[in-house]
Amino acid sequence: MKKLRVAELFAGVGGFRLGLENTNNNLFEITWANQWEPSTKAQHAFECYTHHFKTGIHSNEDIAEVTDEEMASTSADIVVGGFPCQDYSVARSLNGELGISGKKGVLFWEIARFIQNTYPKYLILENVDRLLKSPSKQRGRDFGVMLSTLNELGYDVEWRVINAAEYGNAQRRRRVFIFGYRRNMSYAESLTSFSDDDIIFKEGLYAKQFPVESKPNKNRINKTELSHDIVNVSDTFQFQFWNSGIMRDGQITTIDTTPIKETPVTLGEILEENYDKKYVITGDKLEKFKYLRGSKKIERVTPTGHKYYYTEGGMSETDALDLPGRTMLTSEGSVNRSTHIVKTNNEIRQLTPVEAERLNGFPDNWTDMLPERRRFFMMGNALVIPIITRIGNRIEEIEQEFEEDETQLELF
Ligand SMILES: C[S@@+](CC[C@H](N)C(=O)[O-])C[C@H]1O[C@@H](n2cnc3c(N)ncnc32)[C@H](O)[C@@H]1O
Known part of the structure; x- marks a missing residue:
């Protein structure tokens, strides 16, 4: 044909x-x-x-x-x-x-x-x-x-x-x-x-x-x-x-x-067994993630002086491994509420670029010629x-x- x-x-x-x-x-x-x-x-x-x-x-x-x-x-x-x-x-x-x-x-x-x-x-x-x-x-x-x-x-x-x-x-x-x-x-x-x-x-x-x-x-x-x-x-x-x-x-x-x-593929199923320790999150960074993912009620003021409360519900401390991943955004990988974080081998870590590729069904290392931040960005844009x-x-x-x-x- x-x-x-x-x-x-x-x-x-x-x-x-x-x-x-x-x-x-x-x-x-x-x-x-x-x-x-x-x-x-x-x-x-x-x-x-x-x-x-x-x-x-x-x-x-x-x-x-x-x-x-x-x-x-x-x-x-x-x-x-x-x-x-x-x-x-x-x-x-x-x-x-x-x-x-x-x-x-x-x-x-x-x-x-x-x-x-x-x-x-x-x-x-x-x-x-x-x-x-x-x-x-x-x-x-x-x-x-x-x-x-x-x-x-x-x-x-x-x-x-x-x-x-x-x-x-x-x-x-x-x-x-x-x-x-x-x-x-x-x-x-x-x-x-x-x-x-x-x-x-x-x-x-x-x-x-x-x-x-x-x-x-x-x-x-x-x-x-x-x-x-x-x-x-x-x-x-x-x-x-x-x-x-x-x-x-x-x-x-x-x-x-x-x-x-x-039946979906779960986040747990696409994780890499071996990952670089640089993806592990500890100390202040971990505290920041906890804060970002926690529930909050913050007082804010509009430009016209009106007071209001900005509220946000809490998320689980790390992403569920028995469910498919949440939507990946272009900010994936940065310290951000929407970034995925997972607990594996008793460590809390962010996703690797390969895992981000797998969430979209791309071949492993498809973007590995690019700087790492851009690899996540590309996957946040992709389908x-x-x-x-x-x-x-x-x-x-x-x-x-x-x-x-x-x-x-x-x-x-
Ligand atoms: C939503 S993304 C599409 C991603 C793509 N489907 C993939 O799998 O990677 C939209 C793309 O349009 C490109 N773009 C934005 N403005 C453009 C323009 N004026 N001319 C050509 N490409 C443009 C962006 O750089 C971005 O890569």
Whole structure:
């Protein structure tokens, strides 16, 4: 079968690529990857990426500087990327195919531009689950703007919030995964005989790869229709998105689904037996961790002089070894409340960089050419690789079941 040409945006240290190169049928070929870190001169993620991957074009440029021509030259069949949750509001403009202008520096608009330049068959995007609720003053607007943009570009979209630990992984990392497919493909056509509810519970990509109970949680189902005017969506759209949903031709159905949980890997299972003693925490540092993880009630004063109490609940002194790890942040490894600390061999210690890699399902020592602090940072930014492999496996099946005819046509 013909390979699917993948463009990997915001590539980081290559989580999407590793996930897609691990699928059953080896259909994905990453032919173009872009990674540029705006906040540092050193380009550590790019360095790690190019160290491991030797094929395809690797671009180390601000995505906003990549020209339309270069994007078009990738001829991508699939565009993938994890990108930040930002302000997606738009204003009317006379420029651009969509006739809108978003805020400068908002990376979703670069993804939209990439799609306009390549018209790929599939999209896989990843974001924090907060995206579904943002901004707090107009809940759901940002995701509404995103869906409506993809709708206007000719895509149907399925999404699901997935907690990696609930599907057999070692980290409780909750992210929204967005799967888009071109509306004019046989696959989209094949789904027309199913209702939105059928797709969410049984027939869609997520239902097949990440099974859920067949009834909504607490009867939570919402439906709405998107306006074709994105500026209108940006100004007025407000909606409660649940953890699962589909948008077809502007019609949205969202349902609160309950995962059929698989046995996770525990934090204890991914720990290294031998570790450097420099990771052991004692003395003042240990006291600091105890304080940070303890419960507190601190009096604070607002700039206008109003007194209030900042409170924080207590955490266990060290992380439970019989549960999957908590979400890893980019601050992992620093003296911080969210840093994992574990008790092994009667010692309290932080995680090693290899253990941080294992929490995401990366190969051991994937980032070992980088300074240690950056290794933790990279893992805090990355994703849980087996989730992408599962998504990729279904896309391969879709290609084989539905799109083969189109490929045949292209061949003759
Ligand atoms: C959430 S991380 C993605 C991590 C990746 N999925 C992985 O597995 O490592 C987002 C990435 O986008 C990069 N980035 C941020 N702004 C960018 C820009 N303007 N152009 C290109 N890349 C950018 C960051 O450096 C970061 O590596």
